Amino acid sequence: MTDALPTGSSAPTVLRIILGKRLKELREAAGIRLDAAAKALSVNHLTIRRMENAQVGLKVPYVKELLRFYDVGEAEVAEFIAMAERANAPGWWYPFRDALPDWFRAYVSLENDAEVIRVYEPHYVTGLLQTRDYARAVIGAGFPHEPEESLEQRVDLRLRRQELLERDDAPTLWVVLEEAALRREVGGPAVMRGQLDRLAEAVELPNVTLRIVPLAAGPHPGTGGHVTYFRFRERELQDIVYTEVGLTSAVYLDQRPDVVTHLEALTRVSLLAADHVPDPRTYLGNLRKEFDR
Template sequence: MVLGKRLRQLREQAGVSFEDAARAIEVTPLTVRRIEKAEVGLRIPYVRELLRAYGVPATEIDDFVAMAREANKPGWWYKFRDVLPEWFKAYVSLESEASVIRLYEPHYVPGLLQTPEYATALLRVGFPNESKEGLARRVDLRVRRQDLLAKPDAPVLWAILDETVLRRPVGGAEVMRAQLERLVDALDMQKVRIQIMRFSVGAHPGAYGPFHHFRFGFSELPDIVYTENLAGSVYYDRPEDVVAYLEVLDRMSVQAEPVNRTREILAELRKEL
């Protein structure tokens, strides 16, 4: 996505039309548009010819091509492609590159904070016909995603969890106790903050369903909001849509319990189990 936008900027700065760019690599103008929108892979010969057509110096072309080769490499999740839904591949990619992840979850603990046992119980319900081996691979994928939080350049993870999340008995009391302990441990991570939306708040602006907001360290990438349903997912990047979700998150962060109360609340809930 970043390199596609950079190609568009270089084309526009050079005053080259879609038609002229298409002639340079002997494709249709639609293909050039798709390259710039990251809807197709970056074919190295195309990239070289486009950059030459835009008057980019040879040394800069080599640097750009090196980045294009890197961008074309499969992500770490490629080996899980047999259990990774097509509509969720973009999510894992965005999650891996985000600098800030803000989310609201009204039903379940977010995947980045789940224990393997909690994840197994959830996925068993979501994929009732899955084989034992397939289920184990789905759990492995979810646990592998959590490596993100241990990286030196880990993103800020700011989660607002509905109280329902912590009271819903997924997998039984023992699994829930371990899951609550996992959340307590997560609070010790420098870049993780968790807030709890109490029942006593009543109606609040995020009650429509779960959603995740991604912010990136690249000026070329806009903020993106992810929502999902039974049939798949929706990704929003129009500024007016993203701002609407951000405003809701800001309002909810004021309504939810302060971060410094989370550890105490989790301890209280664990005692109830």
């Protein structure tokens, strides 16, 4: 993979990323160059590269021809084709595609298949733990000119994403929130009370950990902005870090030095938060009283 996942309507599923990597491994193991593989299909070499980088869907006839060209056994070909057909199937979020910015489509797929999700959020409560009222206020502020119907679709998508925390194979979610994110009044006192109650419930879940960085903690490695780290059950897929760039784009990093740097920063910030706020439940209860008005 490159250091940025493809986005847009063709944003890949995790399975498609893994199969693309496997195609590349099989080609290289067979000692076949990109241009030779392309010639076997009568296509441009960029088509092969895009397949390997999960930038396009995996056309089954192309995949069959490539695997046979790479001298892959029939049993493995059949298994690969079955997985390619699964990888090409639309994700559950497909009906919400109009509500997904191009640069965020890959994020939803990664989130859906992650085993571990670690989030640092300096501005708002992270999306996976937002209430409907809070989410609507945040999304409405971010899309002030959005028609009501489109706004509700974005809210519905955010709430649907949260269902992964209730699955039998739910990921481990580790969230570090800045105190400013919790003190920023979103939607009014009643909405904030409901949101703080939601967080208090979430920290009781066995797969959710919450850390809070108070303003008094001072500067730290996470002050650059929002970061999400993904680790996957499929060990063929390396860890990935997502960072937002401005209001209209994001970067997906999978090169080890980049991932390690961000993971170390997340760990240091989490330890700092635990030192300053060892009991998030008590903190949330006290803060909730400040919105009793």
